[in-house]
Amino acid sequence: MPDGSTSDAFVAFERVQKSYDGETLVVKDLNLSLPKGEFLTMLGPSGSGKTTCLMMLAGFETATHGEILLDGKPINNIPPHKRGIGMVFQNYALFPHMTVAENLSFPLEVRKIGKSEREAKVRRALDMVQMGEFGGRRPAQLSGGQQQRIALARALVFEPELVLMDEPLGALDKQLREHMQFEITRLAHELGITTVYVTHDQTEALTMSDRVAVFDDGRIQQLDPPDTLYESPQNSFVAQFIGENNTLEGVVKEITSDSAVVQLDDGELIDCKPVNVSKVGERTKVSIRPERVEFNKDRLKEDAHLLKATVKEFIYMGDVFRTRLSVAGNDDFVIKSRNAPDQVRLKPGQQIEIGWLPQDCHALDA
Ligand SMILES: Nc1ncnc2c1ncn2[C@@H]1O[C@H](COP(=O)(O)OP(=O)(O)OP(=O)(O)O)[C@@H](O)[C@H]1O
Ligand SMILES: [Mg+2]
Numbered sequence: 001m002p003d004g005s006t007s008d009a010f011v012a013f014e015r016v017q018k019s020y021d022g023e024t025l026v027v028k029d030l031n032l033s034l035p036k037g038e039f040l041t042m043l044g045p046s047g048s049g050k051t052t053c054l055m056m057l058a059g060f061e062t063a064t065h066g067e068i069l070l071d072g073k074p075i076n077n078i079p080p081h082k083r084g085i086g087m088v089f090q091n092y093a094l095f096p097h098m099t100v101a102e103n104l105s106f107p108l109e110v111r112k113i114g115k116s117e118r119e120a121k122v123r124r125a126l127d128m129v130q131m132g133e134f135g136g137r138r139p140a141q142l143s144g145g146q147q148q149r150i151a152l153a154r155a156l157v158f159e160p161e162l163v164l165m166d167e168p169l170g171a172l173d174k175q176l177r178e179h180m181q182f183e184i185t186r187l188a189h190e191l192g193i194t195t196v197y198v199t200h201d202q203t204e205a206l207t208m209s210d211r212v213a214v215f216d217d218g219r220i221q222q223l224d225p226p227d228t229l230y231e232s233p234q235n236s237f238v239a240q241f242i243g244e245n246n247t248l249e250g251v252v253k254e255i256t257s258d259s260a261v262v263q264l265d266d267g268e269l270i271d272c273k274p275v276n277v278s279k280v281g282e283r284t285k286v287s288i289r290p291e292r293v294e295f296n297k298d299r300l301k302e303d304a305h306l307l308k309a310t311v312k313e314f315i316y317m318g319d320v321f322r323t324r325l326s327v328a329g330n331d332d333f334v335i336k337s338r339n340a341p342d343q344v345r346l347k348p349g350q351q352i353e354i355g356w357l358p359q360d361c362h363a364l365d366a
Contacts, residue, residue: 008035009033009034009035009069009072010034010035010036010037010038010070010071010161010162010194011032011033011034011057011068011069011070011162011194011196012032012033012034012068012069013030013031013032013033013053013057013066013067013068014031014066014067014068014069015029015030015031015065015066015067016029016030016031016053016056016063016065016066016067016068017029017030017063017064017065017066018049018052018053018056018061018063018064018218019064025064025218026047026049026052026218027049027052027053027056027063027218028217028218028219029219030049030053030066030218030219030220031220032213032220032223034194034196035194036161036192036194037189037192037193037194038194038195038210038211039185039188039189039194039195039197039208039209039210039211040195040196040197040209040210040211040212040213041196041197041198041199041204041205041208041209041211041212041213042054042196042197042198042199042212042213042215043198043199043200043202043205043212043213043214043215043241044214044215044216044221044241045200045215045216045241046200048215048216048217048218049215049217049218050166050198050215051166051198054164054166054196054198056068057070057075057085057164057196058085058087058164059075059076059080059083059085062076070083070162081110083162084160084161084162085160085161085162085163085164086107086154086155086156086158086160086162086163086164086193087155087163087164087165088148088151088152088155088163088164088165088166088168089151089165089166089167089168094139094147094150094151094154095139096138096139096140097138098138099135099136099137099138100126100131100134100135100136100137100138100139100142100150101122101126101135101136103139103150103154104121104122104125104126104150104153104154104157105118105119105122106154107154107157107158108121108122108157108158111158113158121157121158122135122157123135125153125154125156125157126153128153128156128183128187129149129150129152129153129180129183130149130176130179131146131149131150131153134146134150144171145171145172145173145176148168148169148171148172149172149180151168152165152168152180152184156187156191156193159191159193160193161193161194162193162194162195162196163188163193163194163195163196164195164196164197165184165195165196165197165198166198167198167199167200168180168184168197169181169199169204177204181204181207181208184197184208185208197209202241202242202243205226206226206229206230206242206243207226209225209226210225211223211224211225211226212224212225212226212229214229214237214238214241214242216237216241221234221235221237221238222234222235222238229242230242230243230289231289232275232362233275233287233362233364234275234276235275235276235364235365236285236287236364236365236366239285239287239362239364240287243289244289244290244334244336245287245288245289245290246287246288246289246290246293246327246330246332246333246334247285247286247287247330248262248264248270248285248286248288248327248328248330248333249264249265249283249284249285249286249366250262250263250264250265250270250283250284250286251263251281251282251283251284252274252277252279252280252281252282252283252284252363253269253280254280255274255277255278255279255280256274257274258273258274258359259271259272259273259274259358260272260273260274260277260358260363261305262284262286262363264286264307264328265328265329266328266329268305268307268308268328269305270286270305270307270361271304271305271355271356271358271361272284272286272358272361272362272363273358273359273360273361273362273363274363275362275363275364276363276364276365277363277364277365282366283366284363284364284365284366285363285364285365285366286361286362286363286364287361287362287364288356288360288361288362289360290322290334290335290336291320291335291336291337292356292357292360292361293335293354293355293356294354294355294356295309295335295344295346295352295353295354295355296344297353297355300355300356300357301357304355304356304358305355306353306354306355307327307328307353307354307355308327308351308352308353309325309326309327309333309351309352309353309354310325310326310349310350310351310352311323311324311325311346311347311348311349311350311351311352312324312325312326312331312348313348314345314346314347314348316339316345318339319338319339320336320337320338320339321336321337321338321339321343321345321346322334322335322336323335323336323337323346325352325354327354335354
């Protein structure tokens with residue numbers, strides 16, 4: 001999908017750059033297109049340019065270079081009330097002089113929706129955020145989390161075509177947060193809303209999104225569906241940023257199009273899949289997920305290169321066993337195994353050998 005073609009895109013960023021001070025680019029070269037109905041999340045460290053992108057899309061900031069298109073038209077040519085954009089920002093203020101119900105009714109009145117339909121929509125939106133009882137209160141009489149839920153309900157009440165959300169669940173406790181994650185995605189899909197969602201929380205990004213754009217330093221480092229992002233990170237930044245990850249450093253010794261042998265800095269050899277390394281002699285960071293490491297040789301190929309490991313710590317977590325190993329000088333090498341009846345519980349001090357399928361171990365940029 002991310003082939004740069006924007007002809008049938010509902011939202012498109014084309015070579016967008018943004019500088020606030022005329023010197024530093026905080027968005028460097030953004031190309032992104034979303035089809036109608038997609039739920040896309042921008043995920044990345046603080047300061048990587050996520051909010052800036054959302055503000056440009058909403059029309060509160062203008063791009064320094066490039067163009068943003070909504071339904072094929074440059075966004076600056078569309079008046080704000082015709083953009084049909086619902087917004088929820090982390091500190092999005094509700095109207096303090098109106099009750100909760102009046103706050104929600106307002107965007108419907110602006111759109112000339114009749115009284116009975118308005119009331120039904122307001123009721124539905126309040127129930128959706130579990131605030132059905134609070135229609136008569138004013139924002140000042142609500143907790144921060146409750147206000148955020150009302151802000152969310154207000155953004156969705158007029159069933160906008162495009163919703164922008166910037167860390168909308170940050171103030172909520174874990175249980176309510178998970179409930180809202182589920183409700184937001186269910187609603188977005190049910191109503192066919194296109195959503196651009198910003199979060200710091202990678203679990204939230206993985207569980208909610210059709211695709212995730214991983215930002216760093218004003219650029220998209222990778223744009224893919226959650227499973228591709230987790231299982232096939234395209235560079236070391238993405239591998240480290242998404243999920244738990246083990247890293248071993250070394251030099252490429254052999255390489256073909258689909259497999260590579262890497263010599264680790266302590267001299268041992270391992271089998272990997274070359275991702276963004278291309279030649280013998282190149283330094284690499286090898287990345288492997290904890291759940292893809294095997295210590296049961298039956299599950300490995302006969303000629304697999306194995307590494308010696310010393311068990312440092314065994315942690316029983318209920319559904320999984322999390323074991324910390326010392327491997328090739330790395331004392332924080334973590335493996336996870338499912339708590340199955342035949343699963344071995346490793347003990348500190350034990351010497352084992354570990355390995356993996358080459359396709360589960362990615363040779364990335366150093
Ligand atoms: N109005 C502004 N004027 C000047 N610089 C700004 C302005 N808004 C943001 N910046 C700068 O632009 C960069 C990107 O900021 P942005 O708010 O887009 O990051 P972010 O990815 O949303 O971060 P966070 O996760 O902390 O919200 C930062 O270096 C920030 O200091
Ligand atoms: Mg931000």
